[in-house]
Amino acid sequence: MQHQTLLVEIGTEELPPKALGALSHAFTEALSTLLRENDFSFEEVKSYATPRRLAVQVSALASQQADKIVEKRGPAVNVAFDDNGKATKAAEGWARGNGITVDEAERLVTDKGEWLLYKAEVKGQALGEVLPDLVQLALKKLPIPKPMRWGNGTAQFIRPVKTVTMMYGNTLIPGVVLDVASNNHLLGHRFHAPQGATLSHADDYEAELEKVWVIADFAKRRELIVHGISQLASKLGGQVIEDNDLVDEVTALVEWPIALSAHFDEQFLAVPKEPLIVTMKDDQRYFPLEDGQGNLLPAFIFITNIESKDPQQIISGNEKVVRPRLADAQFFFESDKKIRLADRVPGLSNILFQKQLGSIKDKSDRIAQVASVIAAQLGADSNIAERAGYLCKADLASQMVLEFPETQGVMGMHYARNDNEPEGVPQAIFEHYLPRFSGDSLPESKAGAAVAIADKLDTLVGIFGIGQVPKGDRDPFALRRSAIGLLRIMVEGKYPLDLNEIVGESVASFGDLLSAESVKDDVVDFLLGRFRAWYQEQGIAVDVIQAVLARRPTTPTDFDQRVHAVTAFRSLPAAEALAAANKRVSNILAKVDGELPTQVNAELLSEPAEQELVSAIKHAQELSTTALAGNDYTQALKALASLQQPVDSFFESVMVNAEDAEVRNNRLAMLNTLRQLFLQIADISVLN
Structure with a gap:
C-alpha cells in the first residue's frame, strides 16, 4: 500500500473575505474527518486559502482503505432453530441477506447466550474510487448561508467554481466535483499570471503557485x-x-x-x-x-x-x-458643531427605541433619572451623571453618526466638549457605551459607570417588561451582552451596588409602560444567571458558581468575593469531607416536619462527640463572624474548615434521630446551626 501526499483544491471566483477563514477551516476539518471515518490513515493535514481557492494537503495518506472484518450478529440460536433443529424463517432470512446459508454461519457464544454470526473480510476501496464523493460531501458541510448557482449546471456553492484538482502524489485522481472535472490546472494570479500553472505532484503545490504569483498559505x-x-x-x-x-x-x-x-x-x-x-x-x-x-x-x-x-x-x-x-x-x-448637542435631544423623539417603550428621547430621560440615583450611591456628582444621561444619545441625530454609526458616543464626547459642557459630562457620554465587546475597556469615571449601568438596565428592564425575553439563540437586543457588561462594570470597578435596588429604580422610571409581571425579579435572576457563563470563561468550576447562586447574593461585588472564597475553600484538604457532611446535614434537615429547632441546650449534650462539635461550632462561629464583618469570606471559610474533624466524629458516634424527642431536637438544632454557618457564604453541599 502506498502512502503519498493528497492535494485537493477548489478554484473559484473571489470568495467573501470575511468568511474565508471559516470556510477554509471547515473544509479542512470536514475532509480530514471523512478520510478518517472511511479508514484512510494519514499523518498531517494542512489548509490553504486565498481569495480564489480553498485547498487541503494531506501528508502520508494511504492509497487504500484498511481491510476490515465485518461481523453481523444474527438471531439467537434458540430462535434460529425449532424444536427439531430445523432453521426457522428468521434464521434463513438473515442468512440470505448476508449471502450465506444457515449452515455456513458461525456461532457467537457469550455469558448471555449464543447467536448466529456472519463474519466476512471486506477489502478496502482505493482512494480514487471514493475521493470525489468525499470531497463533494465535505463541501456540503461548509457554512454557506446563501449558496449560488452559475451557468447551466445544477451545482451550488458560495461562488462559481472554475477548477477542481485532486492529485495523489503525481497521479491525477479523476472525478467530477460541483459539476467540474478534476484536472491538474491551477489558477494563477489574476493579473500577473492569468495562464495559471500545471501541477505535476501534490508536494509541489505551494511552490508551483508561488511561480504564478500566488502565496497559498x-x-x-x-x-x-x-x-x-x-x-x-x-x-x-x-x-x-x-x-x-x-x-x-x-x-x-x-x-x-x-x-x-x-x-x-x-x-x-x-x-x-x-x-x-x-x-x-x-x-x-x-x-x-x-x-x-x-x-x-x-x-x-x-x-x-x-x-x-x-x-x-x-x-x-x-x-x-x-x-x-x-x-x-x-x-x-x-x-x-453649528448645533449644540443639547438642542439635538428634542429631535430624538423622532427616533424609535422600541414601539412599546417609546423613543430614544424617552430612553434618554429614563437614563438620566436612574443614572443620577446610581451616581449618588457611588459617591459621584449626580448632576454630572444626570446631564450626561440626558445627552448620551444626542449624537444619534448628528450627520456624522448617521454616516459613521461606529462613532456614536465618541462624537457625543467631542460635541459636548465643543459646547463647553461641565467637566465630566463629555467623558461620561463616551463611557456609557462601554464595554462594547468582550474584553473591552470599562468606564474610568464613576459618572460614566453610572450612565453605562443605567443605559444597560433600561434596555434589560424595558425588553423584559414587554415580555421579549431572550430565548435560545435569539437575542435581538443583545441583552446577554448588556448583562455581562453591566456585571463587569460593577465587579471590576468594585462598585457595591445591589441589583434589587438599581433594577427597582429602572423599573420605576418606566411608569406604567411595562406589562409583564415580576419584571424586577426576572431581570435580577437573568443578571445572576449571566455569572455562570462569565465565571466559566475564567475557568471557575460550575459547582462553585452553583454553590454561590444557591444563596442568591444580589450585590455583584459580594457575589464575586464569595465565588473566589469558595474556589479557595474547595482546594483545602477538609473541603471534600465538609461538602459531603453538608449534603448529609441538608438531607437530614429536609426530612424534618415543621419548623427546624434553633436553640442548643448544653444540658442535653451527653455524648463526647456532640459536646466537642458544639464547642467547635462556637469557636468557628466567633472566628467567621469576625471575618464576615470585614466581608472576608475566604478567612471565614478557613475558620469553618476546622469543623471537619468534629463533624466526622459526630456522625461516626452519634445517632441524630434519637428516641428521646428532646435529645433528637437538640441534635437537629446543632446541625441547623452548623448548616446556617456555611449558608452565610454559600451552599457548600452543592460542591462535588
Whole structure:
C-alpha cells in the first residue's frame, strides 16, 4: 500500500473575505474527518486559502482503505432453530441477506447466550474510487448561508467554481466535483499570471503557485502583510492601530501582498480621529497610523495585490480615493458643531427605541433619572451623571453618526466638549457605551459607570417588561451582552451596588409602560444567571458558581468575593469531607416536619462527640463572624474548615434521630446551626 501526499483544491471566483477563514477551516476539518471515518490513515493535514481557492494537503495518506472484518450478529440460536433443529424463517432470512446459508454461519457464544454470526473480510476501496464523493460531501458541510448557482449546471456553492484538482502524489485522481472535472490546472494570479500553472505532484503545490504569483498559505501571507506594515510604519515614525480582524480581512483579499504607504492633507487632522479611522479602515481597508501619544498621523498604509513597476501610480490613486471620504467627515463635523448637542435631544423623539417603550428621547430621560440615583450611591456628582444621561444619545441625530454609526458616543464626547459642557459630562457620554465587546475597556469615571449601568438596565428592564425575553439563540437586543457588561462594570470597578435596588429604580422610571409581571425579579435572576457563563470563561468550576447562586447574593461585588472564597475553600484538604457532611446535614434537615429547632441546650449534650462539635461550632462561629464583618469570606471559610474533624466524629458516634424527642431536637438544632454557618457564604453541599 502506498502512502503519498493528497492535494485537493477548489478554484473559484473571489470568495467573501470575511468568511474565508471559516470556510477554509471547515473544509479542512470536514475532509480530514471523512478520510478518517472511511479508514484512510494519514499523518498531517494542512489548509490553504486565498481569495480564489480553498485547498487541503494531506501528508502520508494511504492509497487504500484498511481491510476490515465485518461481523453481523444474527438471531439467537434458540430462535434460529425449532424444536427439531430445523432453521426457522428468521434464521434463513438473515442468512440470505448476508449471502450465506444457515449452515455456513458461525456461532457467537457469550455469558448471555449464543447467536448466529456472519463474519466476512471486506477489502478496502482505493482512494480514487471514493475521493470525489468525499470531497463533494465535505463541501456540503461548509457554512454557506446563501449558496449560488452559475451557468447551466445544477451545482451550488458560495461562488462559481472554475477548477477542481485532486492529485495523489503525481497521479491525477479523476472525478467530477460541483459539476467540474478534476484536472491538474491551477489558477494563477489574476493579473500577473492569468495562464495559471500545471501541477505535476501534490508536494509541489505551494511552490508551483508561488511561480504564478500566488502565496497559498494564509498564515504566510498574513505574516508578510504584518511585516510589511510594521516596516513602513517605522519609516513613517508611527505605529499602526492594532486591528487583527482588518489584517485577516486584507489577507483574504490578496494573493500577492505588497505594502505601500500614502498621505493625506494635514487639514483633515482638525477632525476627531475616530471618524477618519473608521472611513480608512471600513471603507478602504487602510491601516491608519498614530504617533507615540495616540495622535493620528496624516499617513496610512495599504496592501495592494499587484507588484507594480510604478508603485507611485497606485499610491496616488489611493490618495485620490480617500480624500473625498475624509472631506465628507470634515464637512459633517463642521456642520454638526453649528448645533449644540443639547438642542439635538428634542429631535430624538423622532427616533424609535422600541414601539412599546417609546423613543430614544424617552430612553434618554429614563437614563438620566436612574443614572443620577446610581451616581449618588457611588459617591459621584449626580448632576454630572444626570446631564450626561440626558445627552448620551444626542449624537444619534448628528450627520456624522448617521454616516459613521461606529462613532456614536465618541462624537457625543467631542460635541459636548465643543459646547463647553461641565467637566465630566463629555467623558461620561463616551463611557456609557462601554464595554462594547468582550474584553473591552470599562468606564474610568464613576459618572460614566453610572450612565453605562443605567443605559444597560433600561434596555434589560424595558425588553423584559414587554415580555421579549431572550430565548435560545435569539437575542435581538443583545441583552446577554448588556448583562455581562453591566456585571463587569460593577465587579471590576468594585462598585457595591445591589441589583434589587438599581433594577427597582429602572423599573420605576418606566411608569406604567411595562406589562409583564415580576419584571424586577426576572431581570435580577437573568443578571445572576449571566455569572455562570462569565465565571466559566475564567475557568471557575460550575459547582462553585452553583454553590454561590444557591444563596442568591444580589450585590455583584459580594457575589464575586464569595465565588473566589469558595474556589479557595474547595482546594483545602477538609473541603471534600465538609461538602459531603453538608449534603448529609441538608438531607437530614429536609426530612424534618415543621419548623427546624434553633436553640442548643448544653444540658442535653451527653455524648463526647456532640459536646466537642458544639464547642467547635462556637469557636468557628466567633472566628467567621469576625471575618464576615470585614466581608472576608475566604478567612471565614478557613475558620469553618476546622469543623471537619468534629463533624466526622459526630456522625461516626452519634445517632441524630434519637428516641428521646428532646435529645433528637437538640441534635437537629446543632446541625441547623452548623448548616446556617456555611449558608452565610454559600451552599457548600452543592460542591462535588
